[in-house]
Amino acid sequence: MSKNIKNSGYISARESRHISRNNRRITGMIEKHRERKNVPLSEYTATMRDPNNVVEFDDLHTYFYTDIGIAKAVDGVSFDVPRGKTVGVVGESGCGKSVTSLSLMQLVQRPQGQIVSGSIRFNGDDGVYDIAKTPTEAMQKIRGNQISMIFQEPMTSLNPVFRVGMQVDEVIALHNHDVSKEKVKERTIEMLELVGIANSHGVYRMYPHELSGGMRQRVMIAMALALSPKLIIADEPTTALDVTIQAQILELLRSLKDKINSSIMLITHDLGVIAEMADFVVVMYSGRIVEKGTVRDVFKTPTHPYTIGLLNSKPVVNRQVERLYSIPGKVPNPINMPDYCYFRDRCELCVEGCEGSYPPEIHLSDTHVVSCYRCAQARKEEAPHE
Amino acid sequence: MSEKKKKTDTMIEVRNLKKYFPIKGGFLGGTGGAVKAVDDVSFTIMRGTTMGLVGESGCGKTTVGRTLLRLTDKTDGTVLFEGKDIYALKREELRQLRPKMQIIFQDPYSSLSPRLPVGEIIGEAVREHHIVPENEYEAYLDKIMASCGLMPYHKDRYPHEFSGGQRQRICIARALALNPDFVVCDEPVSALDVSIQAQIINLLKDLQKEYGLTYLFISHDLSVVEHISDTIGVMYLGKLVEFGTKARVFDRPLHPYTVALFSAIPMPDPDVKMNRIILEGSIPSPANPPSGCRFHTRCNRCMERCKTEEPVQREVEPGHFVVCHLYNL
Numbered sequence: 062m063s064k065n066i067k068n069s070g071y072i073s074a075r076e077s078r079h080i081s082r083n084n085r086r087i088t089g090m091i092e093k094h095r096e097r098k099n100v101p102l103s104e105y106t107a108t109m110r111d112p113n114n115v116v117e118f119d120d121l122h123t124y125f126y127t128d129i130g131i132a133k134a135v136d137g138v139s140f141d142v143p144r145g146k147t148v149g150v151v152g153e154s155g156c157g158k159s160v161t162s163l164s165l166m167q168l169v170q171r172p173q174g175q176i177v178s179g180s181i182r183f184n185g186d187d188g189v190y191d192i193a194k195t196p197t198e199a200m201q202k203i204r205g206n207q208i209s210m211i212f213q214e215p216m217t218s219l220n221p222v223f224r225v226g227m228q229v230d231e232v233i234a235l236h237n238h239d240v241s242k243e244k245v246k247e248r249t250i251e252m253l254e255l256v257g258i259a260n261s262h263g264v265y266r267m268y269p270h271e272l273s274g275g276m277r278q279r280v281m282i283a284m285a286l287a288l289s290p291k292l293i294i295a296d297e298p299t300t301a302l303d304v305t306i307q308a309q310i311l312e313l314l315r316s317l318k319d320k321i322n323s324s325i326m327l328i329t330h331d332l333g334v335i336a337e338m339a340d341f342v343v344v345m346y347s348g349r350i351v352e353k354g355t356v357r358d359v360f361k362t363p364t365h366p367y368t369i370g371l372l373n374s375k376p377v378v379n380r381q382v383e384r385l386y387s388i389p390g391k392v393p394n395p396i397n398m399p400d401y402c403y404f405r406d407r408c409e410l411c412v413e414g415c416e417g418s419y420p421p422e423i424h425l426s427d428t429h430v431v432s433c434y435r436c437a438q439a440r441k442e443e444a445p446h447e
Numbered sequence: 448m449s450e451k452k453k454k455t456d457t458m459i460e461v462r463n464l465k466k467y468f469p470i471k472g473g474f475l476g477g478t479g480g481a482v483k484a485v486d487d488v489s490f491t492i493m494r495g496t497t498m499g500l501v502g503e504s505g506c507g508k509t510t511v512g513r514t515l516l517r518l519t520d521k522t523d524g525t526v527l528f529e530g531k532d533i534y535a536l537k538r539e540e541l542r543q544l545r546p547k548m549q550i551i552f553q554d555p556y557s558s559l560s561p562r563l564p565v566g567e568i569i570g571e572a573v574r575e576h577h578i579v580p581e582n583e584y585e586a587y588l589d590k591i592m593a594s595c596g597l598m599p600y601h602k603d604r605y606p607h608e609f610s611g612g613q614r615q616r617i618c619i620a621r622a623l624a625l626n627p628d629f630v631v632c633d634e635p636v637s638a639l640d641v642s643i644q645a646q647i648i649n650l651l652k653d654l655q656k657e658y659g660l661t662y663l664f665i666s667h668d669l670s671v672v673e674h675i676s677d678t679i680g681v682m683y684l685g686k687l688v689e690f691g692t693k694a695r696v697f698d699r700p701l702h703p704y705t706v707a708l709f710s711a712i713p714m715p716d717p718d719v720k721m722n723r724i725i726l727e728g729s730i731p732s733p734a735n736p737p738s739g740c741r742f743h744t745r746c747n748r749c750m751e752r753c754k755t756e757e758p759v760q761r762e763v764e765p766g767h768f769v770v771c772h773l774y775n776l
Contacts, residue, residue: 308711333713374645376674387645
């Protein structure tokens with residue numbers, strides 16, 4: 062059966078039924094395990110590898126059980142978000158960057174989307190949680206309070222039928238039951254002012270449609286920062302905005318991050334934004350990390366062919382090229398991932414070792430990590446000289 | 448036919464183009480003013496070149512593109528296409544001119560009919576305008592599709608079966624199938640990924656070389672515009688504030704808005720720390736634009752006269768036009 066899928070890309074109704082029955086069994090089991098009552102605290106607490114990190118992703122696997130097979134959206138992702146730093150996650154659409162962040166928020170569409178294995182350790186105010194195993198009830202105390210998210214489209218992520226102020230109020234009131242209404246409103250107005258909305262009392266009473274795109278994104282940021290979270294996930298915060306507004310929002314995020322002393326996980330496909338904002342960069346391709354390192358590591362000495370291709374395919378002002386580089390081929394189908402390097406079929410720098418299984422992580426320096434056989438070979442050649 | 452083939456150097460000439468959209472409504476249904484989407488814009492595009500049009504959303508870029516093709520009616524001004532005023536043409540004359548000017552839309556997800564197979568999307572207008580004799584139709588379609596990177600067997604598929612980049616190729620093939628001279632590309636790569644963007648930009652450049660096309664390239668991504676254009680126009684709130692060759696505009700931007708816009712581009716290099724000029728606030732409403740210079744509310748070099756007196760277009764150096772009091776020599 063599996064052979065058929067690989068060859069044609071189309072599957073018969075019978076096969077599809079078989080797959081969905083299997084999926085229901087697996088997801089049902091996971092869901093049942095999740096929904097147990099009174100899960101002991103010890104089951105979802107952990108210890109950080111490095112107490113200076115806010116989040117540690119450790120070999121995270123998030124799969125989607127679809128009717129045509131299992132889509133491995135995130136397939137073994139490990140990286141850290143240090144305290145007070147900005148980590149940029151970059152990659153094309155469908156590479157799993159958003160699913161990684163949704164896993165961290167426990168917002169993956171269930172039951173078909175499931176964290177299958179691996180752990181996400183979050184260094185919270187009251188202990189270290191393994192978010193992959195945290196039950197929903199405990200998660201609700203963390204989500205929005207200690208981790209918050211700024212979504213991509215400010216147009217669709219605000220509720221059109223409620224006033225802006227009320228939506229920000231809700232976040233604050235939900236996590237602080239004993240605070241009076243007046244105090245909540247005061248805090249909301251303060252937040253709106255913090256994100257640079259001049260007419261804060263007026264905006265408090267407005268509906269989202271009365272605001273421009275940039276203003277809506279500011280409201281989203283105000284909402285995300287209202288409880289001074291330890292980690293802000295910004296999922297393409299400026300993609301829908303104009304360049305001049307983008308510059309304003311980025312500037313705002315940078316200054317606010319320092320003000321409330323939190324970390325940012327910035328997800329975007331704009332390399333320019335990453336270079337400007339991030340301290341560390343993670344490059345993802347087809348659900349795996351192909352390269353990670355400090356922003357200088359990745360932008361100054363890009364090593365993985367995909368990173369190199371990505372950097373070359375973006376036109377840069379004041380750098381004239383006759384023809385833009387374009388990476389040949391296309392992304393492999395997430396349902397049938399090859400068992401060799403995912404990028405091999407599109408790679409122009411293949412070496413002998415590339416026929417083998419998926420390349421291991423190779424440490425070029427303390428911070429710079431690449432998954433590519435090209436570097437493995439270079440290292441081997443270097444080694445005998447030492 | 449022979450007259451048309453004669454090469455005139457100017458492809459498009461726009462003089463004082465205006466497009467106002469009346470604001471309907473009010474208690475008695477009267478018109479309460481107008482949105483001045485395009486207000487007194489003039490420029491020329493030479494044959495075989497690309498003009499890039501940049502600006503924030505809502506500044507009227509798309510409206511310029513649409514009025515050039517007479518997809519919406521103008522309010523005032525003239526548009527000359529190879530010397531012919533397209534707004535003076537009769538219905539039938541305009542129909543004959545239509546294949547010569549085409550448009551590629553921004554969103555490849557909504558600009559293709561979901562009910563037509565790709566072959567029909569591309570070929571419908573070819574048959575309608577009798578671009579090729581009937582017996583060569585299939586071969587012609589294959590040729591056009593091949594030049595846009597599509598396979599012949601894609602003809603029977605429907606748009607939903609394609610990825611964003613492939614769909615944009617279909618849109619390009621549709622425009623190209625009519626053998627146009629002038630193509631308006633309205634944000635053709637904004638909805639695409641970086642690596643796919645590069646493919647589409649390269650494709651557009653190749654086709655330009657092959658067929659001698661003239662482009663009006665509308666985009667808000669300055670780095671893309673710089674890559675593809677020969678001349679650049681910068682729009683702000685319905686006005687063309689700066690216009691000139693690429694080299695002049697990028698090396699020596701004159702208008703304060705252009706300077707701020709360029710400084711806002713994020714550079715993919717962690718060592719470059721730009722001297723960023725952050726514009727305060729957002730673009731004012733085009734229904735009620737500021738008096739005097741429209742940019743004065745956000746300008747960092749605003750003078751007293753900017754608030755009252757409207758600047759006019761001046762040629763500061765040959766081929767470099769700017770609308771600003773600062774360069775009022």
